[in-house]
Amino acid sequence: MAAMSVVISSCAAQAKDKVSADQHIEALIAEMTLEEKVGQLTQYSDVGDTTGPLPDDETQRQKMDMVRSGTVGSMLNVIGLDDIRTIQEYAVEESRLGIPVIFGFDVVHGYRTSFPLPLAEAASWDLAMMEETARIAAREAAADGLHWTFAPMADISRDARWGRVMEGAGEDPYLGSEIAVARVRGFQGEDLSAPDTIVSTVKHFAAYGFAEAGRDYNTVDIGTVTLFNIVLPPFKAAIERADARTVMNAFNVLNGIPATGDAYLQRDILKDEWGFDGFIISDWGSGVEMIDHGFAADGEEAAKLAILAGSDMDMESNVYAQHLAGLVERGEVPESLVDDAVRRVLRVKAELGLFDDPYRYIDEARAEQVLLAPEHLDAARRMAERSVVLLKNEPSLLPLKQGERIALIGALAGDKDTPLGNWRGMAEAHSAVSVVEGFEAAGLDFVYEKGADLEIGDAGFANPVVVNTDDRSGFDAAVEAARTADKVVIVLGEDARQSGEGRSRTRLDFPGVQQELLEAVHAANENVILVVMSGRPLVLNWADENVPSIVQAWHLGSESGHALTNVLTGAYNPSGKLPMSFPRSVGQLPLYYNHLSTGRPDEIPEVFWSHYIDEENSPLYPFGHGLSYTDFDYSGLSVAADGSEVAVSLTVTNTGEVAGEDVVQLYIHDRAASVARPVRELKGFQKIALAPGEAREVAFTLGPDELGFYNGRGEFLVEAGLIDLYVGGSSAASLTQQIDYQPRPASE
Known part of the structure; x- marks a missing residue:
């Protein structure tokens, strides 16, 4: 405790004398043991309650002992002001040097207030609005004691099979760059030391969105022209134009080298050529995963390869904590590299103001005032309205009109959870406004039938509530409702957990019996308006050929039902444009508008030109497409x-x-x-x-x-x-x- 008091007094004196943060950091590094330095490069996830007495869980006990000893620099997934305060007290008041912990969390599209998925927001093409939603998400997360988000995902992807397209900005590097800049500025604000801003992380560096066959974590093998012109621009823009302070490396290999161990990406390009002076964090366990990649023989070699390549902080793979000090002591890793990584981490902590006041983000009164504030919900509705894309409206069944008798069909229309999407932060389950509730609030004349029910199971991350795969018991009631209605609004698509990390798909049609329901309802009443809730482009060929009006609604967040109702009734005229091409067939993937020409691009009398014999080359709906109720x-x-x-x-x-x-x-x-x-x-x-x-x-x-x-x-x-x-x-x-x-x- 005495040593800690000396350091705090020294910090206060330095602040009073306006000694630079860099000088303060160098003084700390000079005081630190090798184990304390390695600790600053180690991040662990919370595994249980940390307030009060330590829990019986031995892993959690060990982590808290490491915090007390000053050998943990960061934690993620610690939620709640009490837990954050307790862990920060361990670090600041019980460790030798009192260096504060930085707390991170996946604030991807909102914290307590849920905004549309990032891919949905990208469909708005509204940069100011995207910056505003990131600003609100930061304000809420900071009010709950958090310092750091692992967002935005700047990966360009051309393959809708990859579930994480929901987390990015689509297929285009120019649009992706502008959106990355807007989101980083929203999270970080104009002054990181303000208590309502959080550090932004651009991820995943690099080429994660090009995983072969759209299968998450899979190999990436692309040319350098694609790397420099398509993959890297959003990262470069986020760093050079918005000063993103952290970068997360990727799970995948590129040119046979795992990104976590890729010195060319991390040292040559990011730190040297681009001058990035923040720090790089590994993705979850990606350090130790270099063993499974066949790149590192064991954990010790993984730690060596990662630090030599420039990966500064190790997230949850434990290779730095277990091996890095020994590598330095044996002369296999220069301590100067460790010092450089520590310097980068401490610099970001200083920029957050944590050395001046490690508890500055812990404010119960602010949390009560900020979380789910009415103005935040209003912004969620406005963002959701702008994210909707009108794909088709022939003849003009939309907008709906008062006095029309409407059949509202589909389990997703009544679901209050799916609109929250994947990576939903701390939004309360089943808290979204449903389409049914939106119709009720608007005073529409409608009858609601599920048609195909939801399968209610464990709503946890690994075991989602999903659209039922085989129950047709509600078909008859839905068909009868359609037959007696003026117009049918049918809401179909993916559950929130059917897209996202680890949710790759080989079929992009509607899960379960939803397609059968659509066809049965359409046979009873052709005046069908299809509303598609999904986290990715789906294959909508049958609907495009048969259904007059199609609306791409994504997963729109807390105010989904109100926003969708406003679009369907014309209270808001849809303005969204697609950030990804919609395929006619999974067999076209990867599919993207900005492709190269071939040597045989045009149709010739024989078969020898670049085409399929069973499908068109073109997308069903091209990049940038989106209709309006006007022309x-x-x-x-x-x-x-x-x-x-x-x-x-x-x-x-x-x-x-x-x-x-x-x-x-x-x-x-x-x-x-x-x-x-x-x-x-x-x-x-x-x-x-x-x-x-x-x-x-x-x-x-x-x-x-x-x-x-x-x-x-x-x-x-x-x-x-x-x-x-x-x-x-x-x-x-x-x-x-x-x-x-x-x-x-x-x-x-």
């Missing part, structure tokens, strides 16, 4: 080059009878380059609102950052040549002009 016209495209910059402008007109929002999208195609370029690449977008009949000029500026690209050596090139520009409401935009780009200094 937008694009005209007057003007393109002018001035040196290395290209000015693009056009006029967008709302030609319909209601106000609406549109996402104006700008794509390019570099005709011929030293590296083959995609057929189209998103390089700009703006979300605008227009009154009926209103016209507005929309302008973009393209420069070397947008018109250049990386070669396979990671060199950024800006080349002269012909470039096609396309502007419109999706990646299938048809308004086009061509420029002969000749980069040179701009004219005076």
